[in-house]
Amino acid sequence: MSKKHEIPEVDIVVDHEAGVIREVKPQQTRSKKGHERRVNTSIYVILVLMSIIWLAPFVFLVFQSFRSYLTESGGMEAYLLPKTWSLDNYRWLLTDPNSHFLRWYGNTLIIAIFVAVLQTIIVLSVSYALSRLRFRGRKLIMNMVLVLGLFPGFLTMITLYFLLKQFGLTQSGAIPGLILIYVASSGMGYYISKGFFDTIPKALDESARIDGATRFQVFLKIIMPLSKPIVIYTILMAFMAPWGDYVFASYVAFGSEPNYNVAVGLYRWVNVNDYQGYFTRFCAGGVLVAVPVTALFMALQKYYVEGVTGGAVKG
Amino acid sequence: MTDLDYLKLSGAGKFAYNLGQFFRNLPGRLLGGLKGIGLWVARLFQSLGKNLKDLVVTFREGDWKTRLSYLVMGFGSCARGQWGRGILFFLFQTLFNLYMFFPNAQFSGCYYLAKLNTLGTVETYKEGRKTIYGDNSFFILLYGILTIFFIIAMIYTWRLNVKQNRLNEQFLKSGHKLKSTKEDMAALLDEQFHKTLLALPTLGVALFTILPIIFMILVAFTNFDATHQPPSKLFTWVGWDNFHQLLSTDTTSYGDTFRQVLLWTLIWAFFATFLNYFLGMLVAIMINKKGIKLKKLWRTVLVMTIAIPQFVSLLYVSKMFAADGLINTYLMKWGWISSPVPFWTDPGWARFTIILINVWIGIPYLMLIATGILMNIPADLYESARIDGANAFQMYRKITLPYMLFVTGPYLLTSFTGNINNFNVIYLLSQGKPLSLELSGNAGYTDLLITWLYKMTVSDTNYKLAATMGILVFVVLAIINLIAYNLIPSVKNEEDFQ
Numbered sequence: 001m002s003k004k005h006e007i008p009e010v011d012i013v014v015d016h017e018a019g020v021i022r023e024v025k026p027q028q029t030r031s032k033k034g035h036e037r038r039v040n041t042s043i044y045v046i047l048v049l050m051s052i053i054w055l056a057p058f059v060f061l062v063f064q065s066f067r068s069y070l071t072e073s074g075g076m077e078a079y080l081l082p083k084t085w086s087l088d089n090y091r092w093l094l095t096d097p098n099s100h101f102l103r104w105y106g107n108t109l110i111i112a113i114f115v116a117v118l119q120t121i122i123v124l125s126v127s128y129a130l131s132r133l134r135f136r137g138r139k140l141i142m143n144m145v146l147v148l149g150l151f152p153g154f155l156t157m158i159t160l161y162f163l164l165k166q167f168g169l170t171q172s173g174a175i176p177g178l179i180l181i182y183v184a185s186s187g188m189g190y191y192i193s194k195g196f197f198d199t200i201p202k203a204l205d206e207s208a209r210i211d212g213a214t215r216f217q218v219f220l221k222i223i224m225p226l227s228k229p230i231v232i233y234t235i236l237m238a239f240m241a242p243w244g245d246y247v248f249a250s251y252v253a254f255g256s257e258p259n260y261n262v263a264v265g266l267y268r269w270v271n272v273n274d275y276q277g278y279f280t281r282f283c284a285g286g287v288l289v290a291v292p293v294t295a296l297f298m299a300l301q302k303y304y305v306e307g308v309t310g311g312a313v314k315g
Numbered sequence: 316m317t318d319l320d321y322l323k324l325s326g327a328g329k330f331a332y333n334l335g336q337f338f339r340n341l342p343g344r345l346l347g348g349l350k351g352i353g354l355w356v357a358r359l360f361q362s363l364g365k366n367l368k369d370l371v372v373t374f375r376e377g378d379w380k381t382r383l384s385y386l387v388m389g390f391g392s393c394a395r396g397q398w399g400r401g402i403l404f405f406l407f408q409t410l411f412n413l414y415m416f417f418p419n420a421q422f423s424g425c426y427y428l429a430k431l432n433t434l435g436t437v438e439t440y441k442e443g444r445k446t447i448y449g450d451n452s453f454f455i456l457l458y459g460i461l462t463i464f465f466i467i468a469m470i471y472t473w474r475l476n477v478k479q480n481r482l483n484e485q486f487l488k489s490g491h492k493l494k495s496t497k498e499d500m501a502a503l504l505d506e507q508f509h510k511t512l513l514a515l516p517t518l519g520v521a522l523f524t525i526l527p528i529i530f531m532i533l534v535a536f537t538n539f540d541a542t543h544q545p546p547s548k549l550f551t552w553v554g555w556d557n558f559h560q561l562l563s564t565d566t567t568s569y570g571d572t573f574r575q576v577l578l579w580t581l582i583w584a585f586f587a588t589f590l591n592y593f594l595g596m597l598v599a600i601m602i603n604k605k606g607i608k609l610k611k612l613w614r615t616v617l618v619m620t621i622a623i624p625q626f627v628s629l630l631y632v633s634k635m636f637a638a639d640g641l642i643n644t645y646l647m648k649w650g651w652i653s654s655p656v657p658f659w660t661d662p663g664w665a666r667f668t669i670i671l672i673n674v675w676i677g678i679p680y681l682m683l684i685a686t687g688i689l690m691n692i693p694a695d696l697y698e699s700a701r702i703d704g705a706n707a708f709q710m711y712r713k714i715t716l717p718y719m720l721f722v723t724g725p726y727l728l729t730s731f732t733g734n735i736n737n738f739n740v741i742y743l744l745s746q747g748k749p750l751s752l753e754l755s756g757n758a759g760y761t762d763l764l765i766t767w768l769y770k771m772t773v774s775d776t777n778y779k780l781a782a783t784m785g786i787l788v789f790v791v792l793a794i795i796n797l798i799a800y801n802l803i804p805s806v807k808n809e810e811d812f813q
Contacts, residue, residue: 036606043601050598051616054675058623060641061631080641122519125512133509141513148520150792151528152736152765155785158534158772159527162453184523187516216504216511244624247738247769254773263626270630271746279634286627297622298615305618308680309687 058290065089065283073277089284100258100265101285107175108243108261108289114179116239119186123234124227127190128219131197132205145188156185157251164252174253178261181248182241192307196230197223233307236300243293262289333802366474373481381480388473391480395487399496404476411469415462424462431459434537435549446547453545456537460529464521535782541775557783569780572754577791579666580763583741584734586670587677588727594674595681596719600711602682603689614686617679625676629743632672633659660749662760669761673740684726685719692718728799732792736765756780764788 063080067073068088093101130138160181164170169177200223208218224231242249246263253259260268266285269278297304324332374382384391389404417423430436435450483493494502503511535557543550561573602613620628635641636658643655658668692715700710720727741747747762747770754760757775758767764784771781 040604040606043604043607046601047607047613051613054617054620054679057628057632057635058620060635061627122516126516129509129512133512135509138509141517145520147793148524148528150732150796151789152768152785154738154765154769154772155531155782156524156527158778158781159457159530160523163457163527181523184519187520188524214501214505215508219508240622240624244626244739246626246743251773263624267626267630267743270634275634283631286631290623290627293624294619294622298619301615301618304621305683305687308683 061283065287067280069280089281104262104265111242112239115182116235118183119238120234122187126187127193131194171256174259193230229303232303384480388476427458428462430455434551439547451545452550531782539778557779572758587673587734588731591677595678596685599682599685633744665761738765741766
């Protein structure tokens with residue numbers, strides 16, 4: 001590319017009145033500035049539009065959750081604001097004897113807490129071992145995880161369902177069964193935390209080892225305190241996943257309504273049961289699930305962003 | 316072609332050249348692979364011979380403790396004071412024997428192993444009102460595999476046990492002291508720490524991922540479906556029949572449907588990966604542009620949508636696009652359309668809507684990733700480009716894009732893989748609908764292989780085809796990954812780049 005000569009940033013003008021030489025922004029730059037302003041304005045327009053598009057469904061969801069299922073039921077209507085604001089849906093969800101919602105909520109919460117603790121321990125163990133310890137079979141393990149990851153996850157579910165059934169961990173035992181399934185294979189999701197451990201300088205371990213620390217002590221006393229971001233990221237991810245899982249939860253709890261998680265229960269309201277009648281209650285349920293999970297997520301947003309951007313670069 | 320010629324090619328030209336090279340090298344590579352397998356087999360036999368020789372030598376030169384260990388595992392270790400190791404060996408052997416020769420023959424390893432080749436011959440039948448259960452093919456297959464696992468583990472452990480004796484003898488002879496059990500335990504937190512860390516996760520993956528996958532691979536070669544359901548019915552081996560069903564071209568099979576669903580799966584994965592990628596990058600560039608204020612606000616708005624559980628947002632949005640949904644009713648109220656847009660009932664519209672909604676789902680995520688990477692691009696690159704008189708688009712094409720593509724190569728690959736198996740988005744939005752009589756096996760026009768697999772399992776209990784499809788998904792993904800590994804520089808030389 002031929003190098004063009006740069007246009008000077010300023011013109012020099014002699015100001016006779018004041019008797020000095022002044023620097024004035026040239027005409028060219030001014031039009032460039034106008035161009036810049038136009039670009040920025042259109043970006044603002046796009047960003048505002050995007051924000052509306054991205055947030056609108058959630059605002060609508062909240063509006064609809066306040067439409068009483070007794071008087072304004074029905075899926076979507078050609079109006080957004082409820083005719084009368086009512087808490088009927090919430091009241092029904094939380095107090096009606098026919099509603100399993102609280103039970104589902106409890107189920108999901110229990111699963112999420114157990115998974116968050118156990119999965120974090122497993123993921124950190126695996127990623128630490130693969131990142132900072134050297135032993136025979138390390139590469140083999142990593143390659144095997146890579147190959148196993150190419151099989152659709154649901155495939156294993158068919159076998160696991162029958163296996164769990166043997167031990168009474170389906171239907172009425174779905175909650176411990178699901179915890180077991182989520183946690184057992186979670187060692188395969190070590191990539192992101194391994195990427196993090198890889199970035200901690202090796203010299204730290206070595207100097208501690210010279211001072212007589214065992215590998216376990218290095219892990220617990222030196223690396224863990226440095227790894228707060230990735231620990232929080234792992235806990236956050238493990239805690240949030242069970243809230244959105246439909247495929248495994250629907251299969252394991254198949255047909256046993258009190259043992260659904262929120263995703264399965266609410267899904268069945270809109271796609272299996274009477275969609276028109278349940279829709280406003282679905283919205284209320286959705287709000288009750290989304291608000292605490294979103295609040296937690298936003299509070300720990302920083303760690304999520306670090307994990308995601310770090311993970312994508314390392315693959 | 317010399318390096319210089321190669322560098323002169325445009326981006327697309329380079330890609331085409333690489334692709335051509337890949338296929339040109341394919342025969343050689345396959346041959347190399349075969350040779351590798353041959354070498355591997357040769358090495359296997361070599362090490363087998365070495366091991367056998369070692370076994371004989373150990374027995375001949377060993378003392379009575381060692382010799383007895385051939386029969387009673389762990390005896391030598393116990394006799395030499397390594398109680399911990401010895402007891403573990405012995406326990407494992409006892410467990411193995413108990414499992415293999417369980418008093419109730421119906422539950423012993425030998426029974427399952429013997430029945431593995433037929434998967435059971437004794438039918439379940441009714442005697443009056445009582446059901447007499449015969450063989451259960453499902454458990455024969457499952458525990459048959461488990462038994463084989465167990466036997467391999469046993470052989471390995473037995474060999475380890477003998478080796479231990481040999482090493483211990485040599486060790487003692489040279490005047491050293493053996494490690495006590497206490498020292499062994501301490502080592503588990505030090506030199507052997509990886510074993511402590513990996514023991515439980517490995518066991519979990521072996522039982523909950525590897526065993527089921529092997530089981531399902533084998534199910535693909537049986538006739539396990541709704542009409543052959545244990546415990547009332549037996550199923551058995553049928554060879555490659557299921558693969559014929561899915562791949563053959565005659566009209567009575569699933570071949571046609573399979574090809575259509577596969578094609579849509581690939582189209583979907585392509586758009587879901589690359590459309591989101593470029594749009595997400597664009598949004599990130601806009602937000603990061605100098606002079607744009609409230610950067611944090613825009614980002615937060617988008618990130619918030621990641622936080623809301625997908626089943627809430629996807630189910631709600633899918634209903635927004637329904638015939639009586641918010642969008643149609645409003646468009647009709649404003650008089651823009653006279654009848655509802657068939658978002659979910661017309662195949663073309665349904666596919667378009669799904670891709671569109673997926674953009675809505677995916678942009679915030681990619682915006683985050685792109686933001687992180689964009690900030691790492693050295694600013695002086697842009698500075699010098701600006702001095703050279705490049706405009707915004709040129710800078711994007713020559714600096715931003717190549718950098719992004721290089722850094723996110725591995726991510727694109729995993730993302731493509733993930734999208735081929737993207738169950739949630741499709742199932743929560745459309746359940747694969749619209750259905751059609753032209754497609755067999757309950758498939759719909761928006762079904763991916765994975766959602767079709769799910770339907771086959773849950774509503775048709777057609778396990779054999781589900782398993783076959785799972786294998787084919789694996790094959791497709793393996794091919795894509797293999798090609799990508801050879802074409803994307805940052806995947807191949809990941810370590811170099813960092």
